[in-house]
Amino acid sequence: MTGNSKIAIYGALAANLAIATVKFIAASVTGSSAMISEGIHSAVDSGNSLLLLLGMKRSQRPPDRGHPFGHGKEIYFWSLIVAILVFSLGGGMSVYEGVSHLQHPVELRDPFWNYIVLIASMLFEGASLFYAVREFNRSSGGSGFFRELSMSKDPGLFAVIYEESAAIAGLLIALLGVFLGHYFNEPMFDAIASMLIGVVLIFVAITMVRESKGLLVGESANNEIVKGIYDLVNSEVKVETLYFPLTMHLAPNEILLALDVEFKKEMTVEELFDSVNDLEEKIKQAFPSVKKIYIEAKNFGGRQRPWQIETVD
Structure with missing residues (x-):
């Protein structure tokens, strides 16, 4: 396990904890469904970072009689759990929030703080993604970024890259939903944005499940x-x-x-x-x-x- 993986996860954890707190505060002030979904997303990402760190620590335990080849695969187990949480808590709850607000619209209030929080979150998430991609490129070969990412054996890096990419996509959707909702004075756009954020998270979760499953079962070297x-x-x-x-x-x-x-x-x-x-x-x-x-x-x-x-x- 590389030290770069841990640094990338610590950076993502710190950013997500701060961003989740601010998003929930902004959601309570503005009543935005998309902001609630984004707050849930950041909270789930924070928990996922803690689980990845736990997996890293447990995977470094020395071999014993019950595990003569060591505990290295435990990081793959926890990355699978992370993917399941992204699917259920992140994607599922975001879709639920969107459907709930679509059925019971909430009057939108001043979007000023929504814009401030979303733009600031983009900067933090973008910085975290930039660092994770830079560290990933340092250890990858010359087969191209997306091919290398699909063949990566290090959940500490590819999980952060997938999650931060989904975070930025979600922020863009939330920003568009808030803007259209207030421009047309129609809460439906905000609810639809929340559901779309959930779809993005579900797609990313399925991708992570596929990657983790291959590594957990036993994947060949490159x-x-x-x-x-x-x-x-x-x-x-x-x-x-x-x-x-x-x-x-x-x-x-x-x-x-x-x-x-x-x-x-x-x-x-x-x-x-x-x-x-x-x-x-x-x-x-x-x-x-x-x-x-x-x-x-x-x-x-x-x-x-x-x-x-x-x-x-």
């Missing part, structure tokens, strides 16, 4: 890492046949690697043992995130055709 390991091991003179490397993320920066390697048959047991140790050191040096390596070594039998690395377009 193709660049797998292919890099394949090329490194296959280039060894003493390797006769290398089959497809099997990888799985145990945590954002912890990969389990299993290799089925057939060495040249004329090697002695001592040479085979030394070659395996040498391969492990080279792999860990080239790919620091590979923490656990299991090599099934053989030095008998002829050369067979190895499995091929499949490149993902």
Whole structure:
């Protein structure tokens, strides 16, 4: 788990706590349904940040007899819980607020404080999103931002990016709803804005559920890492046949690697043992995130055709 992930979450937590308080105060003064939805959104985001921090802390516990590979996947469990909360509390309650205000319109009052709060919130949320994206880009490859984001193994960063993006989209919708509601003197626009904010949150929650589910079930390392390991091991003179490397993320920066390697048959047991140790050191040096390596070594039998690395377009 990177320190950058924690800093991004702490920044988002501080911003959301302050913004949620101000939004609820503004909603109580102006009676805006969209502002209530935005306050709920920020409050949920604050709780989600705390859950992600809890997941990070628990995932760093050392291995024990019950969990010989450690507790790294716990961060993926808590990121799934965060996605469910965004869906139910954030999206569900925002849609409910919109429907409720549509059925029972509330007279809109002076929107001045709504505008102040929404614009200030955009600045804070934008700063938090900018920092999270900057830290994400530092650790990503060259496959493009959205592709890298979909392949990210670090919920501490991708959850903040998804949530802050949804926050800015929600603020824009709320701003438009407040403006149209007062311009046409029609509370319906404010209620519709609240429902649209809920739809945005539900969409983001579904995206986060998909990402977290893949990591929790057991997701392979990125193709660049797998292919890099394949090329490194296959280039060894003493390797006769290398089959497809099997990888799985145990945590954002912890990969389990299993290799089925057939060495040249004329090697002695001592040479085979030394070659395996040498391969492990080279792999860990080239790919620091590979923490656990299991090599099934053989030095008998002829050369067979190895499995091929499949490149993902």
